Amino acid sequence: MRVSNRKRVMVTGGAGFLGSHLCERLLKEGNDVLCVDNFYSGTKDNIVHLLGNPHFELMRHDVTFPLYIEIDEIYNLACPASPVHYQWDPVQTTKTSVLGAINMLGLAKRTKAKILQASTSEVYGDPEVHPQKEDYWGHVNPIGIRSCYDEGKRCAETLFFDYYRQHDLDIKVVRIFNTYGPRMHPNDGRVVSNFIVQALRGEDITIYGDGSQTRSFCYVDDLIEGFLRMMASDHEVTGPINIGNPKEFTIRQLAETILKMVGGQSSLILKPLPQDDPKQRQPDITVARNTLAWEPQVALEEGLQKTIAYFRECLTR
Template identity: 60%
Template structure:
């Protein structure tokens, strides 16, 4: 009796020919086999491993699609549902995952300063440390008016919320109460680093904190700029020249600074901040800018910060004697705050690192300044002489040739024009506070 087992090979079983004609056999003629034109291995895969074969087919089709996508995206006139249109859509979608920082933030293309300040452009994300202070708040005003998104970081040691309160509610403005001595993580395109008390009264109050702000705070901001690829601007000071032996002071002058004096927490702190900034530029290829700011005045100055202009204005308004330290022959140069802000923005947007002197080359003695204040506020104001403070510079006048040539910048507002604007602000703040106090007393 023939075996019930059948042979699954391509040829008929040897026993099939000997079996009776009526006996069942599974062997089929060769011409009736499906996929007979494929090799035996392919037929086996197709018959017994269909899921695997389907997966391989899908992967092969995907590979062909990826290879065809770049060539299809080159047509700018493809129909919405053509293969090139689909390829362009896929290419655009993949751009979101690009590691190129410019793909994530198209605004960064303007960081290099190729667009003049007066032209309309896409706003940048800008961090201003110390942005609630005197100079910082005026800088914030200009940046917001230009259309940038501004983040202010300030611990309010000398800054005031009132200086930036008019921006509260603006979606392009944000304020964070934070000390730059502690690290912070943000995503911005530019960093203006202004954080540090700038008047002798304030930076002498806690000298260790002052030098930590200048050194550790600057390190933190430089580290942030390095991580996110932001351009960094350091606001240094004319105090890096100390009591200068060269007059006027040029940027190549290294200064005459007392490293152990009562002012060295600020003087040497800023000198170290400049060193750190240049080391990050050379070592980490960071885009940096350095501004050396000379005496600046204007609205929103702290009323009792010990600086000569604010002292004279506040004393004259209060009918107090104008205090002149020493013989009054020390010289200073005074620039209005809007001129300084213009210089800072030109420096940030330009192609030059610096350092740049930003100040007014017009030179006044302290007695001459007192006379201007008398003429502006009270001709009968008395002058009172007091002993000079330690390490007080005898002369201070910037050479701004470099800023004129490379930034196209120079101050525009004369002292006699800018001082009345500051007086109006001080009068409102001094007598406004007194009026409020008198009203409260009467109400009791």
């Protein structure tokens, strides 16, 4: 018999960039939060400020192995999300997406928990449709250097929808577009952190390609709000739903904006585009607007200001 009315919520990958912000928000919402992480790309520094909270618990665990606990909601964020990290051990990356999904779905089935899958815009690959809508099936290389992540996440979505159809599991699938903010890893190879760290160190800013490729950047607080609204939605709202900022910028525009905000004398250096790097990425968020009444609130320069301040402090420690 349950004594507390608090929801028991588990966040896999909870010590990562997104996971730590989600754990923090869930605690503020009055939940008991279990953070599960194997610390492959996450770090205890991201959640150390939560360790004294009696409603927060940390467990070192790899989701490729089953987990036997009692839970009400599961946010499955476990998987390295930057090319530097997921290409370091591509086999383990695929295992984390696929076996992790199987294990978390099995746990949700046993406990009758709601479960949210943090999927990715990478399921669209190098898209031939622009902007990307949820009904677009994608243009993905299944045997390239990014495939461990792209196809692993696509397979995880397949598993989620098969569990929904076969077992009527309460699933939620969100496709995350480029997200940035405090607690990003300074060496994760993502464009926002790369540019900020290089500018703060006075190094030349490295642009891969000619800088004309586009991305859409969502501040982390907006993304977490989207997660919570999706989890709170009705049973028939399964997704997939794009969560991201539809305002599109070229990589060169981003570099010039960051350089202007940081100051300094850094130059822009062009290098060859990596294999299978998408030329454009922009979410159509019509479904999120209509279904979740969600859209991003934080403008790029406002979010960059907070992110630059975070990295400035990190680099002086």
